[in-house]
Amino acid sequence: MWRKLLSPFARLFEFQAKTHYRAERHSMALTIGIIAAASVGGIVEIAPLFTIDDTVEAAPDMRVYTPLEQAGRDIYIREGCYACHSQMIRSLQDEVDRYGPYSLAVESQYDHPMLWGSKRTGPDLARVGEKYSDDWQVRHLVDPRDLVPESVMPQYAFLLETQLETASLPDRLAALRTVGVPYTDEQIENAASDALGQSRPETDRADGVAERYGDATNIRTFDGRTDLLTEMDALVAYLQILGGLTDVAAETQPARGE
Amino acid sequence: MTQLKSGERQLAMILSGLVLLAGFLLAAAGHGDPMGVHGWIVVLFAAVILVVAMRALDDPEPTEDRTMSYYDDPTKVGIVIALLWAVVGMGMGVWVAAQLAWPDLRFDAAWSSFGRIRPVHTSGVIFGFGGNALIATSFHVMQRTSRARLAGQVSPWFVLLGFNLFCIVAASGYIMGVTQSKEYAEPEWYADIWLVIVWVVYFILYMRTLARRNEPHIYVANWYYMSFILVVAILHIVNNLAVPASWGGAKSYSLFSGVQDAMTQWWYGHNAVAFFLTTGFLGMLYYFLPKRAERPIYSYRLSILSFWGIVFFYIWVGSHHLHYTALPQWVQTLGMTFSVMLLIPSWASAGNALMTLNGAWGKVRDDATLRFMMVAAVFYGLSTFEGSFMAVRAVNSLSHYTDWTVGHVHAGAMGWVALITFGSIYALTPVLWRKKTMYSWKLVEWHFWLALSGTVIYVFAMWNSGITQGLMWRTYTESGTLAYSFTDTLVAMHPYYIARAAGGALFLAGAVLALYNVVMTIRRVPDHAPHLDYPTNSEAAEPAVPAGE
Numbered sequence: 001m002w003r004k005l006l007s008p009f010a011r012l013f014e015f016q017a018k019t020h021y022r023a024e025r026h027s028m029a030l031t032i033g034i035i036a037a038a039s040v041g042g043i044v045e046i047a048p049l050f051t052i053d054d055t056v057e058a059a060p061d062m063r064v065y066t067p068l069e070q071a072g073r074d075i076y077i078r079e080g081c082y083a084c085h086s087q088m089i090r091s092l093q094d095e096v097d098r099y100g101p102y103s104l105a106v107e108s109q110y111d112h113p114m115l116w117g118s119k120r121t122g123p124d125l126a127r128v129g130e131k132y133s134d135d136w137q138v139r140h141l142v143d144p145r146d147l148v149p150e151s152v153m154p155q156y157a158f159l160l161e162t163q164l165e166t167a168s169l170p171d172r173l174a175a176l177r178t179v180g181v182p183y184t185d186e187q188i189e190n191a192a193s194d195a196l197g198q199s200r201p202e203t204d205r206a207d208g209v210a211e212r213y214g215d216a217t218n219i220r221t222f223d224g225r226t227d228l229l230t231e232m233d234a235l236v237a238y239l240q241i242l243g244g245l246t247d248v249a250a251e252t253q254p255a256r257g258e
Numbered sequence: 259m260t261q262l263k264s265g266e267r268q269l270a271m272i273l274s275g276l277v278l279l280a281g282f283l284l285a286a287a288g289h290g291d292p293m294g295v296h297g298w299i300v301v302l303f304a305a306v307i308l309v310v311a312m313r314a315l316d317d318p319e320p321t322e323d324r325t326m327s328y329y330d331d332p333t334k335v336g337i338v339i340a341l342l343w344a345v346v347g348m349g350m351g352v353w354v355a356a357q358l359a360w361p362d363l364r365f366d367a368a369w370s371s372f373g374r375i376r377p378v379h380t381s382g383v384i385f386g387f388g389g390n391a392l393i394a395t396s397f398h399v400m401q402r403t404s405r406a407r408l409a410g411q412v413s414p415w416f417v418l419l420g421f422n423l424f425c426i427v428a429a430s431g432y433i434m435g436v437t438q439s440k441e442y443a444e445p446e447w448y449a450d451i452w453l454v455i456v457w458v459v460y461f462i463l464y465m466r467t468l469a470r471r472n473e474p475h476i477y478v479a480n481w482y483y484m485s486f487i488l489v490v491a492i493l494h495i496v497n498n499l500a501v502p503a504s505w506g507g508a509k510s511y512s513l514f515s516g517v518q519d520a521m522t523q524w525w526y527g528h529n530a531v532a533f534f535l536t537t538g539f540l541g542m543l544y545y546f547l548p549k550r551a552e553r554p555i556y557s558y559r560l561s562i563l564s565f566w567g568i569v570f571f572y573i574w575v576g577s578h579h580l581h582y583t584a585l586p587q588w589v590q591t592l593g594m595t596f597s598v599m600l601l602i603p604s605w606a607s608a609g610n611a612l613m614t615l616n617g618a619w620g621k622v623r624d625d626a627t628l629r630f631m632m633v634a635a636v637f638y639g640l641s642t643f644e645g646s647f648m649a650v651r652a653v654n655s656l657s658h659y660t661d662w663t664v665g666h667v668h669a670g671a672m673g674w675v676a677l678i679t680f681g682s683i684y685a686l687t688p689v690l691w692r693k694k695t696m697y698s699w700k701l702v703e704w705h706f707w708l709a710l711s712g713t714v715i716y717v718f719a720m721w722n723s724g725i726t727q728g729l730m731w732r733t734y735t736e737s738g739t740l741a742y743s744f745t746d747t748l749v750a751m752h753p754y755y756i757a758r759a760a761g762g763a764l765f766l767a768g769a770v771l772a773l774y775n776v777v778m779t780i781r782r783v784p785d786h787a788p789h790l791d792y793p794t795n796s797e798a799a800e801p802a803v804p805a806g807e
Contacts, residue, residue, distance in 0.1 A: 020562070024476055027468040030484060034569055038489045038533075041573035041596070042496075042525055045589050049518045055586055056517060074509065078435035080373020090582035092655055094732040097740055105584035108516035113440055116520050116583065120659040121358065123744045145361070150745045152361040154371035172503040175511050179501050 059106040059248040064181055065241070066213050067169045067191040068198040072238025074172070075231050076115070079156065086117030087126040087242065100127040100243065101253040107246060110181045122153060127243030134222050137236045159232040160223060166192040187212050199233045200226070261320050261331060266411045270311040273416060277423075278304035284448060292434040293448070293508040296427050303423050324411075327792050328401045330690050332414040336394025337683055337690070339422060340387050341773040344676075347382025348766040354379050355762050359755040369433045377432040377444050383671065384442065384534065386425045391679045392538040393418055393460070396483045398686060399545045400464060403480060404471030406793050413463045420456035424449055436508045440523050442530045443497050446508045450498040457491050472795045478561045482541030485569050489533040497526035517584055525576040531667075532572035535675050540568075540607055543638075546682040547611055547631045551621060556613035560606050567603025571596050578649035581658065590651065597649030601642060608639035626702045630681030633710060637673025641666060656728040661751070665720025672713040672765055680705065680772055687776050694786035697778035701771050708768035715761030723754035 006013075023029040049055050065073060076082070089095050091102040103126050108114045117124075132140070139146060142160060144153040169191035177183045187194070190208060197205025201219045209217055222236040243249075262270065281304055285297025354376050356363050364370040401408055408414055428445040431437065437444040445453075464487060468476060500510040514522050548555050555561055577585060577593030612635055615622055622632050644666050648657050657663060684702055688695055696702060730750060733741040 025474050027465055027476060027484075030476065030481060031465070031488060034481075034485045034488050035492070037566060037570040038485070038492065038573050040570065041575075042492075045574060045577060045592060046518070046521055046525060049521055049586070049589070052586070077437060077439040079371060080376060080432075080437065080439075082439050083373050083376050083441075086659055088583050090655070090658075092582055092732070094734070094740060098731070098744075102582075103584050105517040108520075108584070110515060112515045112519070113438065113512035113523070114516050114519040115439065116580075118441060118579065118659070119663065124659075148745055150748045152358050152748060154357070154361065154364065154373070155366065156371070157366075158368050168503060168507060168509070171507075172509065172511070175501045175503040179511050179513050180515065 055105060056109055057104050057106045057248060057252075059104075059109075059246040061248070062106060062109065062246040063214060064110055064183060064187075065245075066198055066209060066217060066237070067166070067173060067187075067195040068234050068237045069241050070172065070176070070238075071164060071166070071169060071195060071231075072234035072236070073115075075159070075235045076238060081125075082115045082117045084117075084119060084121035084153070085123070085125045086120050087114075087124065088116035089124055089126050095124070096253075099124045101249040104249050104252075106248060107243070110176075110245070112176060112179050112181065122151075125239070125242055129240045129242040129244040134220060134236055134240065135224065137239055138223050138232060141232065141235065156232075156235075159235060160225070160230055162231045164195065164229045164231050164234050166195045166229070169195055184212075195234070196229050198237060199223070199229060261324065261329070262314070262411050263319055264315070267311055267315050267317075269412050270415065271308060271315070273412070274304045274307040274311060278308060287506045288508065289506070291507040292431065292436045293446075293506070295434060296431065296436070296448070296508070299427060299430055300423065303426065307419060325407055325793065327407065328398075329408040329411070329414065330398070332408075332418050333394045333397045333686075334690050336390050336397070336418050337686065338776065339418075340390035340394060340679070341683070341769070341776060343382055343386030343390060343425070344769045345766070345773055347379055347384075347387050348762070348769050350375055350379035350382055352759060352762045352766050355755070355759040359752065359759055368435075374432055374435060377437060377441075378429045380442060381425065381428050381432070381444065383676075384530070385428065386422075388535060388539075388675060388679070389421060389425070390418070391683070392483075392486065392534075392542075393421060395542050395546075395682055395686065396464070396486075396538070398690070399479050399483065399541065400467050401793070402791075403473065403477035403545065404468060405473050405795070406467060406470040408463070409466035409470055410463055413459055417456055417460045417463060420452070420459070424453045424456065427452075431508070438498070438500065438510065438512065440497060440512070441527055443494070443523075443526055447498070447500055447502050447510045448508075450494065454491070454495060457487065457494070461487050461491070472793065477545075478555075478558065478565065479541040479545040481565055482537045482544060485565070486533050486538035486541065489529065489537075489569070489573075493526045493529050493533065497522055517586075520580055520583070521577060521585060521589065524579040525573070528576040528579060529573055531670070532568065532575075535670065536572070537565075537568060539675050539678050540564075542682045543607075543611055543631065543635065543678055546678075546685050547628075547635070548614055550625070550628045550631065550681075550685045551615055551618040553614050553616075553618050556610050556616070560610045564603040564606035564610065567606065568600070571600040571603060575600060575649065578654065579658075581651050581654040594649050594651055598646050601646040604642035604646075605639055608635050608642070611635035611638075626699065626706045627681050627684040629706055630677050630684065630709075633706075634674050634678035634681060637669060637677065637713070641670040641674060644669065656732070657724060660724035660728045661720045661754070662724025662728065665717050665724055668720065669713070669717045672709070672716065676765075676769075677709060677713075680709065680768075683772065683776065687779050688783075688786075689788060689791065691780050691783075692785050692787060693779055693783040695783060697775050697783055701775045705768040705771045705775070708764050708771070712761045712763070712765030712768065715764065716758055717761075719754040719757035719761060723751045723758075726750055726754075 089099045089103045096102055142157045143155050144151040170188050173183045173188045173191050193205050194209045197209045198219050199221050200206055206219050218240055223230050223232040278301055281297050281300030285294050288294035288297055354372055357372050427449045436446050499513040502510040512519055574596035575593050577589045578597050581590050615632060622628050647653055727747045730742045730747045735741045
């Protein structure tokens with residue numbers, strides 16, 4: 001029966017067998033075939049993400065990372081925190097109950113690269129900002145088991161002793177502008193000064209940060225040390241802004257029970 | 259070196275001199291940055307090769323007619339390096355696993371944290387062990403199935419050593435904190451550019467060798483190797499597009515951000531599984547398994563069907579890593595659908611391999627080498643089934659972010675990739691070094707059982723821990739609040755983490771035995787000239803693979 005059903009296609013099969021037989025003898029034909037077959041999926045799935053407008057929601061209040069926060073983000077990447085912590089709350093009830101409103105695409109719009117992560121050896125951090133105090137974060141990073149005895153997180157005490165390198169920040173912000181983050185010339189020029197200013201409230205530098213990044217910016221001595229701008233300052237500043245670049249998620253997703 | 263003519267030795271010197279110069283440039287530009295340290299590593303690496311080439315410069319010219327033999331020296335070196343990387347990479351794996359069970363099991367230093375050494379483990383086993391094994395066996399397979407010598411004397415060395423330079427720069431970078439954070443694509447921009455150069459030479463070498471073949475037909479194992487080379491190149495280039503913060507530092511920022519970056523990363527990430535860890539190793543399987551079993555492939559047509567199925571379907575499935583995330587739902591659905599369809603070509607290859615063994619089960623029982631390959635095919639079938647299953651959205655909601663994913667990856671990486679590689683190495687070593695047999699078949703047998711029990715313990719531990727954690731996360735109390743805190747789940751996973759480290763340690767012990775066995779084979783076993791292992795026009799002298807019945 002199969003033979004009968006397929007008989008109209010016999011010529012097609014024969015043609016396919018013949019061409020394939022020939023292609024098997026030509027390495028370039030195989031090469032082109034492989035590239036063609038392997039390209040389709042990627043093109044269909046990735047290209048539209050750049051062209052379809054509602055892939056990324058509109059969020060007028062979305063702000064960029066300050067230099068100190070960006071420096072903290074670079075430390076987060078350097079230490080491989082993403083290997084154990086995701087930054088992507090899925091649209092599942094238990095995740096919303098545990099971590100807060102599910103993550104929106106716009107919230108990582110300025111994340112080059114994104115840090116959505118793939119594994120939760122530790123909890124999700126997409127909305128960890130302002131969930132704990134600066135002091136808790138610092139103590140936890142210095143010795144996690146001091147605060148959470150069951151924790152398996154490594155200690156990062158050295159961050160509190162290491163001076164933050166700020167000289168390269170203008171270059172880094174400029175590179176980020178090249179790939180699409182809307183930093184202004186002024187923000188790039190003052191990047192090194194703003195990094196220090198954000199952890200030195202009540203100074204002229206701090207006023208500059210508020211002026212360039214908005215009054216809502218966290219300006220605090222994150223690590224509690226006023227003698228030195230440390231890598232701990234940067235990392236805690238970054239952790240405290242996670243989930244706080246825009247309010248659009250909280251505004252569009254009413255909390256349960258409301 | 260003795261097989262190189264003086265012109266080729268000079269070329270080798272010039273090339274290593276150029277790399278040396280590039281290393282100096284990197285060191286100068288990156289002064290005070292980890293990139294500068296990398297520059298010095300490159301200088302050291304190139305200097306060693308330069309000295310080796312210089313000392314051989316005045317050696318007499320090779321006398322034999324080189325077209326009359328295969329060029330096996332790069333393969334030999336590649337096999338030994340692959341085993342060294344296996345021990346290093348798996349050793350790192352056991353260490354990071356132990357850190358999760360006993361977090362203080364580290365020197366209190368910046369470089370030894372889980373986040374920094376975990377990529378040393380993943381890159382060490384995937385690129386160091388897997389990559390070197392692929393390059394070495396591809397050199398062997400393409401020569402035998404084409405019945406032609408490698409096209410080039412220096413370029414195989416350039417590919418092999420250049421690739422290892424990339425691996426060394428990658429691994430040392432992670433320890434210093436140089437990473438792009440993109441999983442399995444962590445090395446920074448200069449290492450990425452270097453890999454592209456190496457890869458282009460690899461592709462040209464492969465095509466030129468195929469062009470010389472004395473066999474009209476290109477055997478299917480070569481297609482799998484070719485798809486590995488080609489698609490890995492595409493994936494690598496697209497996913498690593500980035501703008502360096504400055505030419506004097508390692509740091510760069512990826513061209514894409516947020517949701518587009520996530521999709522590109524997992525398009526890359528899952529196809530690293532597909533085209534690095536699957537098609538290349540299927541090439542190994544399609545050559546070494548029929549050779550060892552002395553049986554023709556059960557269905558050549560099926561192997562071709564499976565080939566095009568894998569090449570076409572796999573590329574779609576990356577989005578199943580992003581279920582329920584901010585990625586548009588239609589992309590998630592496409593990824594899930596293609597993941598399920600992918601089961602067909604995957605099982606076609608796994609089934610084809612097992613059916614090939616029909617009539618040779620006695621050999622599987624007696625020969626641990628063939629048993630490595632058989633169990634690898636079984637694990638390939640199992641983990642592809644598990645993969646398709648986990649890509650279903652509802653299953654993924656439970657398994658994602660948990661150890662179940664880790665267990666799945668290791669079922670594939672230990673059970674399939676590593677076992678087929680060890681089997682191929684045991685089959686290949688006596689042939690390459692012209693030895694009668696392996697040093698000790700008993701050790702091969704020991705290795706087999708260590709590897710199998712290690713894998714099974716590992717996978718079961720991760721299933722338990724992953725499913726337990728996934729269920730605890732979503733359990734509610736009767737009053738409608740979450741029943742368990744995150745730290746509750748950590749306590750629950752502790753015993754499984756110990757079991758996982760133990761399973762990994764067994765597997766590592768097997769790899770150490772393999773290294774010892776291969777080294778002793780090279781040093782102790784008497785020589786034995788094989789029949790008919792040379793390039794020829796005649797099919798009778800060296801059939802590419804056992805002929806069909």
